[in-house]
Amino acid sequence: MMSALRRSLPRIPSVWKPVRSQQTWTPIRHFSGSPIPRASWGFVGLGQMGYPMARNLRAKIPATDSMTIYDINESATSQFVEEANGAGAGASVTIAKSLQDVSRDSDTVITMLPQPKHVQAVYEEFIAGGLDNTTPRLFIDCSTIDVKTSLEVGSAIRVLGHDFVDAPVSGGVVGATAATLTFMLGASNAVVGKAQPILEKMGKRVIHMGEPGTGIVGKLANNYLLAMNNLATAEAMNFGIKLGLDAKTLASLINCSTGKCWPSEVNNPVPGVIEGAPSSRGYQGGFGVSLMAKDLKLAIAAAELADAKLVLAEPAQKLYEGAEAHDDCKGRDFSVVYKYLQVADK
Known part of the structure; x- marks a missing residue:
């Protein structure tokens, strides 16, 4: 390629x-x-x-x-x-x-x-x-x-x-x-x-x-996966909590089961689940939602160069861009998509 x-x-x-x-x-x-x-x-x-x-x-x-x-x-x-x-x-x-x-x-x-x-x-x-x-x-x-x-x-x-x-x-x-x-x-x-x-x-x-250029490809592939894991964690936590599960109990289950990933274990998007995570600090610090929206866009462009299909890319990009544009979410850590799921429904 x-x-x-x-x-x-x-x-x-x-x-x-x-x-x-x-x-x-x-x-x-x-x-x-x-x-x-x-x-x-x-x-x-x-x-x-x-x-x-x-x-x-x-x-x-x-x-x-x-x-x-x-x-x-x-x-x-x-x-x-x-x-x-x-x-x-x-x-x-x-x-x-x-x-x-x-x-x-x-x-x-x-x-x-x-x-x-x-x-x-x-x-x-x-x-x-x-x-x-x-x-x-x-x-x-x-x-x-x-x-x-x-x-x-x-x-x-x-x-x-x-x-x-x-x-x-x-x-x-x-x-x-x-x-x-x-x-x-x-x-x-x-x-x-x-x-x-x-x-x-x-x-x-x-x-x-x-060779030159492959460092960028590796980074974009990793961040594409991170974006998807973060969004999936936010959605899974959201519907589990809304159906009556305790947030910490649900996170504990996920983190000793097959759904375990970095966003669930280290950067959980639900406030109070992981002490010190951006979500527990008002989504301050961390990796900005605008940067994740940018990296998704770059990953999509890279995939197009190789004619590689990214089925989940477009809806995920729209969600991150929506969070970036929302007054309650812009400028925050990319785990703020969990909060965006709440405010976007209103």
Whole structure:
């Protein structure tokens, strides 16, 4: 499927001209008065996920290294620098004035962005800045976007002599904070060894899914299943409770039976069933319902590329989008679909 998709990609704009292929990958090293080498790191996107990921990365790279950060939210970058300074020892952190500063000043660049359009725009800026092709760089995109955009961006970077991998994550804000994320890596065998040690500084597991683009496919397949499990759990709990069952008793039954799943056991959508779950905190925190609606849309688009039928996708997408648009549900954790089942009936 990947090879067929690559053949269908639009031709790369003329501004992205190929260069002679590089035989080896060597990080850019900067030297001061001492013989200690310094590697430079770039991180773009300090949102709910990106911020703790960047913080964990800084904590695990040598103090002799440097880190350049960028986000349109200036308060996030300022807070990051203040926190880094307060933490004492560690890599020095600089706020980039532009995206082009990040790509020019970094050996390795990590991006964590909300939407495909943001990824496209950021990498266009990187390329427009004139990437130095004498020393190959490594670009790691951890965003959850569509397969086609990821392949287009990756092709544009690689044709300039640099490496690009897709490495979306699973584990949410909790995993990002605790550095226990799972990364689904789409990369050629030659690049896996470069990317994996870096990702392990921000997470617990790195699963090489295959060639570029397959990391995105793995993430979307997982989130499609999660969306269905969450919705099915909400519906099962809803009708069981309405027919007189105690919520905790029903959840206990499900979690020792064949219906057990992550939404029933860890992120139960019924308030009061799981202490600390978003549903028990007014559906605050967690994985936003708008993000799940987005991921469902991306999964549907990915399935269409391979002519794979998703029977449950359309009704589920409508339900998540309905919850996202409802005043009592928007901006909440995706388990809020349980609440939406109540308010939508009124």
